[in-house]
Structure formats: structure tokens, C-alpha cells
Amino acid sequence: MRLPLRRVESDPDGRLYVLYRPQSTVGRVEEAQFEPRPLTELEKERLAAIRSEVMAIAEAARSGDLTEESLKAGIEALRQIPCDPVRVLDAIHVPDDAGEHRAGLERILRRIPDGWGRWIGCGPGWYPIIVDLADAIAELVPEYEIHQVKEKYGTLRFYWGVPYRDLACCAEFHQVDPRPFPGASIGPFAPKDRDPEESRRLQEWFRRYDAHLASVEHKRVNEAAYVAAEADQDHARSIDQRIEALIDVAEEVSARTCERCGSPGVLHEDHGWLATLCASCAAESGFLLPENP
Numbered sequence: 001m002r003l004p005l006r007r008v009e010s011d012p013d014g015r016l017y018v019l020y021r022p023q024s025t026v027g028r029v030e031e032a033q034f035e036p037r038p039l040t041e042l043e044k045e046r047l048a049a050i051r052s053e054v055m056a057i058a059e060a061a062r063s064g065d066l067t068e069e070s071l072k073a074g075i076e077a078l079r080q081i082p083c084d085p086v087r088v089l090d091a092i093h094v095p096d097d098a099g100e101h102r103a104g105l106e107r108i109l110r111r112i113p114d115g116w117g118r119w120i121g122c123g124p125g126w127y128p129i130i131v132d133l134a135d136a137i138a139e140l141v142p143e144y145e146i147h148q149v150k151e152k153y154g155t156l157r158f159y160w161g162v163p164y165r166d167l168a169c170c171a172e173f174h175q176v177d178p179r180p181f182p183g184a185s186i187g188p189f190a191p192k193d194r195d196p197e198e199s200r201r202l203q204e205w206f207r208r209y210d211a212h213l214a215s216v217e218h219k220r221v222n223e224a225a226y227v228a229a230e231a232d233q234d235h236a237r238s239i240d241q242r243i244e245a246l247i248d249v250a251e252e253v254s255a256r257t258c259e260r261c262g263s264p265g266v267l268h269e270d271h272g273w274l275a276t277l278c279a280s281c282a283a284e285s286g287f288l289l290p291e292n293p
């Protein structure tokens with residue numbers, strides 16, 4: 001994963017300015033751990049209801065019982081269940097079969113930023129692999145983020161990143177003068193029907209932020225961060241490479257570890273679906289050895 005040293009942003013008037021992000025090991029922050037709000041009991045029940053409704057549709061499709069009417073009825077039933085997708089995405093979803101890996105999986109999930117979906121996309125046989133991998137990366141870059149952990153084409157995928165950090169002066173600015181309506185887009189993609197009062201407050205805030213970015217103080221801090229990051233670039237790059245090497249090893253291990261039970265496994269197939277499984281888990285779930293391996 002290539003990480004940019006510079007970040008270009010535009011202000012409300014469409015002018016571009018450049019922020020330097022120190023992709024550097026200088027001035028490390030402490031370990032990044034998000035504190036997501038857990039789902040309420042009611043939200044959990046609704047999510048379970050959605051899951052079972054979706055599973056019922058999938059089961060009917062597999063057994064050949066799915067008709068147009070039953071699909072419509074299923075979708076209608078799903079529509080009836082109130083659910084806030086953002087809450088579901090950002091809530092922490094520790095898998096039911098976490099077992100002894102619960103704490104390790106929670107550490108993984110708390111590294112996933114809002115909006116990516118805090119869940120684990122692989123089976124329990126790989127939990128020890130991903131927990132070891134995540135902890136090994138944390139030793140190299142304590143503040144790294146995890147974006148996705150999942151199975152794809154039968155092997156493990158592990159996507160990560162390093163968060164953009166505000167410069168100290170900007171962080172202070174944001175603390176003293178927090179941005180109104182966080183996440184509201186501005187510029188050409190702003191919604192046309194935005195409340196004028198909301199628009200006015202956003203514009204005014206961006207004018208103040210713009211003034212900060214143009215200030216002598218910001219320029220001094222920005223320059224110092226850039227110089228430090230540049231001096232540290234080779235080191236940062238070598239850490240990137242070590243992380244990628246750790247991920248490569250974990251992917252290799254996943255390719256010979258049963259995703260369900262953790263025993264030695266090989267790639268199996270079921271109607272185009274691929275999974276790394278041991279012989280007994282494959283037999284249980286109807287997966288076969290590929291005909292043309």
C-alpha cells in the first residue's frame with residue numbers, strides 16, 4: 001500500500017491547498033483504538049431478524065424453492081424491519097464463535113475506523129492467524145488502522161492503512177473551533193437543498209479554517225512536519241515493506257489452513273465458490289477438491 005506524503009484538498013471556493021501528512025515514524029501517537037457504541041438489545045434483535053430473513057431467501061434460492069412471489073415477500077419483510085445502516089456498520093461485531101480469540105478479535109475490530117464495517121470476514125480456523133498478524137503489525141506501527149479482514153478466492157485478505165493525522169496546530173484549531181455538521185460535503189457535490197443557515201455556518205467555518213491554513217504558525221508547523229517526514233522516509237518505507245511481508249506470510253498460512261477448524265487444509269470448490277478446508281470440513285459442507293487444480 002502506497003501512502004501519499006501530500007494531501008491535496010479544496011476549500012469551499014474550489015481553491016486547492018496542499019497538506020503534508022507526515023508518513024513518518026517521528027512523533028508517533030499511542031495505539032489507535034476506536035470506542036464504538038455497542039448496539040442496543042433492540043438493534044441486535046432487528047439485525048438478527050434481518051439476517052434470518054436474508055438466510056431464508058438464500059436457503060430458498062439454493063433449494064430451488066424461490067419464486068418471484070416469495071422473493072418479493074422476503075424483500076417486503078426486510079423493508080419492515082427498521083434499521084440504521086450506519087449504526088450497524090459502525091457497531092462492533094465480535095463473532096459468536098470467537099472463543100478464546102475474543103480479546104484479540106476485539107483489538108482488530110477497534111482498529112477499524114467508522115464507515116468500513118466492524119466485522120471479521122473469515123471463519124474461526126483463521127482467527128489465530130489474523131490475531132497474530134494484527135498484533136505483529138501493532139509492534140511496528142502502533143497507530144495503524146485496519147480496513148478489512150476477509151476471505152477472498154479461498155485465502156486471507158488483510159487491508160490496512162495509516163490514519164491522516166492533523167498537524168498539532170490544526171488539531172488545536174479543530175478542538176477550539178469544531179467543524180459544524182461533520183461529514184457534510186461542500187463544493188460542487190453539496191446538496192442543492194441544504195438549509196441556508198447550515199450552509200452559512202459551514203462557509204463561515206471554512207473561512208476561519210482557511211485563515212488558519214494561511215497563518216504563519218500553520219506554515220511553520222507544516223514545514224517542520226514535512227522536513228521530519230522526508231528525513232524519515234526511508235525508515236517509513238522499510239516499515240511498510242515489513243508489514244506487507246507479514247501480511248504475505250499470513251496469506252500463505254491461510255492457503256494451507258482450514259478456514260473452519262484450523263487444521264491443515266487445501267483449496268476446495270463448490271459451484272465456483274472457493275474455500276481452504278480440511279477433508280472433513282469439506283465433506284460436511286459439500287465442497288470438493290477442484291477438478292483442475
Ligand SMILES: [Zn+2]
Binds near residue numbers: 212213217221
Ligand atoms: Zn495547522
Ligand SMILES: [Zn+2]
Binds near residue numbers: 261277281282
Ligand atoms: Zn476443517
